[in-house]
Amino acid sequence: MFKKFLLAGSLLLAAGCTTVPITGRRQLSLVSDSEMNSLAMTQYKQTLTTAKLSTNSADVAMVRRVGQRIANAVEQYFRQQGQSSQLDGYQWEFNLIDDPKTVNAWCMPGGKVAVYSGILPLTRDETGLAVVLGHEISHAVAKHGAERMSDQLAAQLGGTALSTALSQNPTTTTNLFQEAVGVGTQGLLLKFSRRQESEADHLGLIFMAMAGYNPEAAIPFWERMAAQSQNNTPEFLSDHPADATRIADIQRLLPEAMKYYKPR
Ligand SMILES: [Zn+2]
Numbered sequence: 001m002f003k004k005f006l007l008a009g010s011l012l013l014a015a016g017c018t019t020v021p022i023t024g025r026r027q028l029s030l031v032s033d034s035e036m037n038s039l040a041m042t043q044y045k046q047t048l049t050t051a052k053l054s055t056n057s058a059d060v061a062m063v064r065r066v067g068q069r070i071a072n073a074v075e076q077y078f079r080q081q082g083q084s085s086q087l088d089g090y091q092w093e094f095n096l097i098d099d100p101k102t103v104n105a106w107c108m109p110g111g112k113v114a115v116y117s118g119i120l121p122l123t124r125d126e127t128g129l130a131v132v133l134g135h136e137i138s139h140a141v142a143k144h145g146a147e148r149m150s151d152q153l154a155a156q157l158g159g160t161a162l163s164t165a166l167s168q169n170p171t172t173t174t175n176l177f178q179e180a181v182g183v184g185t186q187g188l189l190l191k192f193s194r195r196q197e198s199e200a201d202h203l204g205l206i207f208m209a210m211a212g213y214n215p216e217a218a219i220p221f222w223e224r225m226a227a228q229s230q231n232n233t234p235e236f237l238s239d240h241p242a243d244a245t246r247i248a249d250i251q252r253l254l255p256e257a258m259k260y261y262k263p264r
Pocket of ligand 1: 135139192196197200240
């Protein structure tokens with residue numbers, strides 16, 4: 001018992017923490033960026049080989065244009081903070097998957113982005129898409145996947161190092177990873193916490209503003225999502241409740257984001 005206690009204590013000491021950009025929140029970190037990025041790379045390749053990629057060249061170009069502009073803003077932000085190393089190993093990639101029934105988008109660690117065509121009727125235009133991509137990219141750069149993975153490793157595998165977990169329990173560990181970064185296919189998606197959601201909203205508004213998109217567009221976008229959720233619950237909404245609290249929080253964050261907004 002005592003030995004176990006000691007072990008848990010030293011694990012926490014050894015584990016270390018990381019700090020979320022902009023909000024400054026401290027988070028548990030049991031996994032390295034390079035481990036997360038390399039898992040993401042494999043997972044992304046696998047997703048793209050099984051998915052049907054969109055052949056709508058205008059929409060594909062729009063996804064890449066908006067994504068790249070937000071990625072540039074993120075890089076600029078970290079450069080200004082003297083924290084460019086936070087993005088080491090990032091190789092941005094933006095793909096549009098032809099799947100009109102799936103209302104979803106995600107960004108994995110390392111900058112691997114997928115947008116499902118089913119979300120485009122709700123984003124409506126480039127600025128609407130910037131709301132979604134700003135939010136998803138923020139989950140990645142705030143290392144929310146690594147945080148969820150760390151929490152899960154601590155809870156389910158007794159804080160085993162990721163490399164050990166991968167060699168001893170490859171299937172469980174891969175499933176944990178998919179759930180942690182929000183691309184799980186088990187139908188048992190681990191939700192981002194409310195705090196991570198509001199953090200991604202906060203960072204996303206600032207990054208979209210820096211990229212030249214009016215962050216005020218987030219309000220009508222989430223109102224459309226709220227209206228949609230009355231009929232059914234698309235993937236994006238099961239992880240992203242579009243309720244009055246969220247919209248009020250975004251309203252409150254807008255003045256800060258507007259300071260970064262320079263229309264193109
Ligand atoms: Zn989210």
